[in-house]
Amino acid sequence: MHGHGTSHLGHIRSLEERGALRVAAVVDPRPLVDGAAPGTGQPPGLRLAMADPERPIPWFPDLDALLDVERPDVVILCTPIDTHAPLAERAIRAGCDVLLEKPPTATLAELVRLVDVARELGRAVQVGFQTYGSHALDVVREAVAAGEIGEVRGIGGVGTWVRSEDYWARAPWAGRRTLAGRPVVDGVTTNPLAHAVATALLLADARTVDDIAEVELDLSRANGIEADDTSSVRVTTRGGLRVALGLTLCASAQTAPRIVVHGSAGHVVLHYTRDVVEVSGRRGERTIDCGRTDLLENLLAHRADPHTPLLAPLSATGAFMRVLEAVRNAPAPRQIAAEHIDRVQDELGPRLVVRDVEHWCERVAQELRTFEELEAPWTVRA
Numbered sequence: 001m002h003g004h005g006t007s008h009l010g011h012i013r014s015l016e017e018r019g020a021l022r023v024a025a026v027v028d029p030r031p032l033v034d035g036a037a038p039g040t041g042q043p044p045g046l047r048l049a050m051a052d053p054e055r056p057i058p059w060f061p062d063l064d065a066l067l068d069v070e071r072p073d074v075v076i077l078c079t080p081i082d083t084h085a086p087l088a089e090r091a092i093r094a095g096c097d098v099l100l101e102k103p104p105t106a107t108l109a110e111l112v113r114l115v116d117v118a119r120e121l122g123r124a125v126q127v128g129f130q131t132y133g134s135h136a137l138d139v140v141r142e143a144v145a146a147g148e149i150g151e152v153r154g155i156g157g158v159g160t161w162v163r164s165e166d167y168w169a170r171a172p173w174a175g176r177r178t179l180a181g182r183p184v185v186d187g188v189t190t191n192p193l194a195h196a197v198a199t200a201l202l203l204a205d206a207r208t209v210d211d212i213a214e215v216e217l218d219l220s221r222a223n224g225i226e227a228d229d230t231s232s233v234r235v236t237t238r239g240g241l242r243v244a245l246g247l248t249l250c251a252s253a254q255t256a257p258r259i260v261v262h263g264s265a266g267h268v269v270l271h272y273t274r275d276v277v278e279v280s281g282r283r284g285e286r287t288i289d290c291g292r293t294d295l296l297e298n299l300l301a302h303r304a305d306p307h308t309p310l311l312a313p314l315s316a317t318g319a320f321m322r323v324l325e326a327v328r329n330a331p332a333p334r335q336i337a338a339e340h341i342d343r344v345q346d347e348l349g350p351r352l353v354v355r356d357v358e359h360w361c362e363r364v365a366q367e368l369r370t371f372e373e374l375e376a377p378w379t380v381r382a
Contacts, residue, residue, distance in 0.1 A: 155260065211238055
């Protein structure tokens with residue numbers, strides 16, 4: 001209920017006000033009040049965040065403590081990556097459906113096991129890839145199917161974000177490949193900009209593990225972390241389509257990420273955080289603003305009517321998890337030499353900037369080549 005969990009609290013407040021659900025409890029190792037007893041209500045600050053200020057929301061220190069006294073219909077898991085699989089399985093075995101934050105698990109084997117458990121017990125697991133609910137995906141597919149951009153030649157992605165040094169100190173697992181011997185895989189490719197990877201793969205019709213033929217990685221880091229903060233990834237699908245993304249958390253300024261579908265007669269650009277599609281092809285240029293179906297609401301609709309399909313089912317994240325597994329098993333990211341890094345201080349705090357990284361991320365997306373193939377400066381050995 002701290003950190004990113006507060007965004008879920010705000011959203012379920014609006015759904016509770018509409019009568020779509022009732023908040024049963026919050027679970028967090030840290031109470032909002034020192035000395036709070038498990039099962040007791042939280043202070044006014046949290047109560048007022050809910051629809052009924054007179055109804056305290058019970059707090060529990062862990063999921064087992066909650067499940068000992070109540071079986072919620074849905075459990076929302078917004079927890080450290082290495083806890084996703086065991087907590088999700090615990091909720092499933094208790095008879096709950098799950099909204100599971102991305103990445104769904106820390107290893108491919110955990111994903112396979114969780115899919116099997118959910119299928120065996122007939123439970124629904126929705127993964128928090130919000131873009132899977134974007135109506136813009138259908139707009140992109142329709143433009144391609146109509147031949148507006150000709151033959152699809154490949155898909156590129158650009159993600160140039162900014163993170164301060166404090167970002168990597170926010171939690172013990174932040175920026176780690178492992179923690180206490182457990183896989184974490186918290187890098188730019190698998191967590192902050194995981195939506196870019198997952199969305200590009202979805203547009204390439206790559207959903208399952210078997211949809212991926214090859215994963216090529218060029219992992220680097222400017223910050224003093226274990227995981228990658230500046231990387232290129234190129235995936236080849238079973239159908240031979242190439243998907244390449246240039247991703248960084250060390251940009252000079254934060255920009256909106258985008259996916260580009262390259263065609264022989266034009267291109268389609270998806271600004272996936274804004275659900276905006278730009279088409280440039282045989283019919284000229286146009287921009288389409290699209291809506292989005294909320295994943296929690298979709299999960300509730302699926303519960304009410306199983307004929308309503310989940311938009312981001314656990315089984316549809318196998319292709320993304322092939323990339324995560326490749327990152328997990330890859331050699332440690334290359335340390336970018338100091339000569340290619342600037343340390344800046346601004347309103348975000350102290351942070352590291354890889355010089356001209358935006359240019360190289362753009363080239364990856366346009367040329368479908370890795371940083372090393374493009375001879376980005378930090379990849380060239382003296």
